[in-house]
Amino acid sequence: MITLLSVFLMTFVGTADAQVLKLRKTTWRGETKNLVEGLTLKGDFRLRHDNSSKRSGGQKTRSRFRTRLRFEALVDLPENLRVGLRLASGSGSQVSTNQSFDNLGSGKGLVIDRIYLQWKPRWATLSFGKIKNPLWSIASSDIVFDTDLNPEGFGQQLEWGNVSLNALQMVVDEDFGSEAQQWLFSQQLAATLKLPKGFDFAGGASWHEWVNERFSTLGQKTTLEGNRRVPAGPGAGSLANDFAVFEFSGELSRTINSLPVRLQGSFIKNTSALSVRSNAGDASRYDLGYHFGTIVGKASAARSWEAAYFYKWLETDATVADAADADFGDGGTNRRGHIFWLAYNPRDWMQLKAKFFVSSVIDENLAPGADDINRVLLDVALRF
Numbered sequence: 001m002i003t004l005l006s007v008f009l010m011t012f013v014g015t016a017d018a019q020v021l022k023l024r025k026t027t028w029r030g031e032t033k034n035l036v037e038g039l040t041l042k043g044d045f046r047l048r049h050d051n052s053s054k055r056s057g058g059q060k061t062r063s064r065f066r067t068r069l070r071f072e073a074l075v076d077l078p079e080n081l082r083v084g085l086r087l088a089s090g091s092g093s094q095v096s097t098n099q100s101f102d103n104l105g106s107g108k109g110l111v112i113d114r115i116y117l118q119w120k121p122r123w124a125t126l127s128f129g130k131i132k133n134p135l136w137s138i139a140s141s142d143i144v145f146d147t148d149l150n151p152e153g154f155g156q157q158l159e160w161g162n163v164s165l166n167a168l169q170m171v172v173d174e175d176f177g178s179e180a181q182q183w184l185f186s187q188q189l190a191a192t193l194k195l196p197k198g199f200d201f202a203g204g205a206s207w208h209e210w211v212n213e214r215f216s217t218l219g220q221k222t223t224l225e226g227n228r229r230v231p232a233g234p235g236a237g238s239l240a241n242d243f244a245v246f247e248f249s250g251e252l253s254r255t256i257n258s259l260p261v262r263l264q265g266s267f268i269k270n271t272s273a274l275s276v277r278s279n280a281g282d283a284s285r286y287d288l289g290y291h292f293g294t295i296v297g298k299a300s301a302a303r304s305w306e307a308a309y310f311y312k313w314l315e316t317d318a319t320v321a322d323a324a325d326a327d328f329g330d331g332g333t334n335r336r337g338h339i340f341w342l343a344y345n346p347r348d349w350m351q352l353k354a355k356f357f358v359s360s361v362i363d364e365n366l367a368p369g370a371d372d373i374n375r376v377l378l379d380v381a382l383r384f
Contacts, residue, residue, distance in 0.1 A: 023035065023036050024036070026078065028078050035077060035078070036075055036076070036077065037076045037077060037078060038074075038075075038076035039073070039074070039075055039076070040072075040073070040074040040076075041071075041072070041073055041074075042071075042072050042074075042383075042384065043069070043070050043071035043072060043383075043384055044068075044069075044070050044381060044382065044383045044384070045067075045068070045069050045070075045381070045382045045384075046067065046068040046069075046379055046380065046381040046382075047065075047066075047067055047379070047380045047381075048065070048066045048067070048068070048098065048377060048378065048379050048380075049063075049064075049065055049066075049376075049377070049378040050062075050063070050064045050065075050066055050098075050375070050376075050377055051063045051064075051375065051376045052330070052373055052374075052375045053373065053374040053375070053376075054371070054372070054373055055372040055373065055374060056370040056371055056372050057370070059371065064100045064101070064102075065100070065101040066098045066099060066100050066101065067089065067098070067099050067101070067108075068088070068089055068090070068097050068098050068099065069088065069089045069110075070086055070087070070088045070089070070097060070113060071086065071087050071088075072084065072085065072086040072087075072114070073085050073086075079119075080119055080120050080121050081117065081118070081119055082117075082118040082119075082120065083116070083117055083118075084114055084115070084116050084118060084129075085112070085114065085115050086112075086113040086114040086115075087110045087111070087112060087113060088110065088111055088113035089108060089109070089110060089111075090109070090111060091109065091111075091221065092109075092111045092221050093148075093221045093222040093326075094146075094148075094149055094220055094221055094222060094322070094323070095146040095148050095149055095222055095224070095322070095323070095324075095325075095326040095331065096146075096148055096222065096326050097111075097113060097148055112130065113130075113150055114129075114130050114131065114132060114150050115129050115130050116128060116129030116130060116131045116132075117129055118131075123158065123159065123160075124156065124157060124158045124159070125155075125156070125157040126154075126155070126156055126157075127154065127155040127156075128153075128154050128155075129152070130150055130151070130152045131150060131151060131152075131153070131154075131155050132150060132155075133145055133149065133150070133151055133155075133168065134155030134156065134157050134166050134167070134168055135166050135168060135186060135188050135204070135206060136164060136166055136188060136190040136202075136204045137204070137249060138202070138249050138250070138251045138264045138266070139251075139262070139264065139295065140264050140291070140293065140295070140308070140310055141249050141264075141266055142324070142325035142328075143247075143266050143268055143289055143290075143291055143312065143314060143319070143324065143325065144206075144208060144245060144247055144266075144268060144319050144323070144324060145323055145324070146323065146324060146325050146326050146331075148326070149323055151168055151170040151184070152170060152171050153168065153169045153170040153171045153183075154168070154169040155167070155168050155169075156168075162191055162192045162193065163189070163190070163191045164189075164190045164191070165187075165188070165189055165190075166187075166188040166190060166204075167185075167186065167187050167188070168184065168185070168186040169183065169184075169185055170183065170184040170185075170186070171183060172184055172210070172213070172218055172219075173216070173217075173218050173219035175216060175219075178215070178216075180212045180215040180216075181211075181212065182210075182211060182212045182213060182215065182216075182218060183210075183211040183212070184208060184209070184210050184211070185208075185209045185211065186206060186207065186208045186209070187206065187207050188204050188205065188206040188207075189204065189205050190202070190203065190204035190205075191203060191204075197254075198254050198255065199252060199253070199254045200252075200253045200254070201250065201251070201252050201253075202250065202251045202253075203248070203249065203250035203251070204247075204248070204249050204250075205246075205247070205248050206246070206247040206248075206249075207244070207245075207246055207247075208243070208244070208245040208246075208247065208319075209243075209244050210242070210243040210244065210245075210320060213239050213242065213243055213320070214235075214238055214239050214240070214241070214242065215235075215238070216235065216238050217237050217238050218239075218320075218322060220322045222322065222326070222331075223237075223322060224321040224322050224324065224326060224330070224331040224332030224333075225321065225329075225330055225331065225332040225333070225334065225367050225368040225371075226314075226316055226321040226324075226332035226333030226334040226335065226366075226367060226368070227239055227240075227241065227316060227317060227320065227321040227322075227332070227333060227367075228240040228241060228316060228317060228366065228367070229367075239320070241270075241272075241273055241274055241317045242272035242273070242274055243270055243272060243273075243317075243319065243320050244270065244271050244272040245268055245269070245270050245271070245318070245319050245320075246268065246269050246271055247266060247267070247268045248266065248267050248268075249264075249265070249266040249267075250264070250265060250266075251263065251264045252264075259296065259297060260296075260297065260298050261294065261295075261296050262294065262295045262296075263292075263293075263294050264292065264293060264294070264295065264310075265290065265291065265292035265293070266289075266290060266291055266292075267289070267290045268288070268289040268290070268318055268319055269287055269288055269289075269318070270285075270287040270288075270317055270318050270319060271287075273285040273286070273287035273317045273318075285317065286315040286316040286317050286318070286334070286362075286363065286366070287315060287317055287318055288313075288315050288318055289312075289313060289314040289315055289318035289319060289333070290312075290313055291310050291311060291312035291313070291314075291339075292310065292311060293308060293309050293310030293311060293339070294308065294309060295307075295308040296308070299343035299344060299345045299351055299353075300345060300348065301345065301348050302345060302346065302347050302348045303345065303346065304344075304345050305342070305343065305344045305345070306341075306342075306343050307341070307342050307343075308339075308340065308341050308342075309338070309339070309340050310338070310339040311336075311337070311338055311339075312328060312335070312336065312337060312338075312339060312359075313336045313362070314328075314333045314334070314335055314336070314362075315333065315334065315362060315363075316333050316334040316362070316363065316366050316367075317333070318333060319333065321333045327355075327357065327375070327377065328357055328359060329357065329359040329371070329373045329375065330368070330371070330373065332368075334361055334362050334363060334366055334367065334368070335359050335360070335361060335362060336359065336360055336361075336362050337357060337358050337359030337360055338356075338357070338358045338359075339355070339356070339357055340355070340356040341353060341354065341355040341356070342354050349382060349383045349384065350380075350381070350382050350383075351379070351380075351381045351383075352379070352380055353377075353378075353379040353381065354376070354377070354378055354379075355376070355377040355379070356374075356375070356376055356377075357373065357374070357375040357376075358374055359372065359373050359374075359375070360372045
């Protein structure tokens, strides 16, 4: 067997001193050098048991085994340029890369999760393509954007010391034959501060302006519950409200006897919510959302742990449901409840995590109706 392997390597690979990897050359400041200045490969793999226990009458409990794989390549080029590519499991949903065990063991797909060009001089980061969300956020912040959402468009991050100005111009959907292209424009001012007594503060104020969001559906792969939508006619399924969302998120942190403690919270208000488009026979706007809680410890190094509790309240039209957290209840808006988690890292590259959601519908006269859910996520995650 070893002899056959040796013959194969000599025949198809060549001698040991042969150049196996041929890199494109370029001339840079009078020197000939490899075009690729750096290559980073990284990824993560997760196994999950997802159990949703429906507390409302007549509804079924759902239990799933799920997996997630993400693999990323970062290619550094001259003049502070980088090309990024990340492949992920899943069906292409905008808010999830999970893949359920299903369909008699049939093959599972990989999708392009990120693909972008980035320019990063000393003072800024400018990105174009299917990018990582450029807006600063706290660890628990998913009230406006699910952490799996990778916008398509442009992102800018400018930093001066402890202050940053971040912006996102996202192409939401483009329909053939229509000039009413749908966009999202987000701007954010964020800062970090050192406070007396060993406290640190980080905060960000953001403005999320959706354009032509009611013209048609958003072309989304996954439609989440909560928002009021046009029930019938040419625009069936499209949003029945405008969205211009103000968001403030903050974190107050301190280390107590070597134990990090973080108090976090977010508040949002949809300043463009229209009660006359409620389609529910009432005059309420349902335009507010917030969540707050604490994280004790930090699961990152080997043999480290963390525990957390949060309370979330997210009204029907506080934000666009199809971009928000997909795990709280069945995802989306018009939901309130409690979130707990406990995580432990036996190694710096391995994490065990249990996360619990106890959620209820805020207004059962609106979608999704009576739908109270206890949800448990049990994860084993590896980073490489």
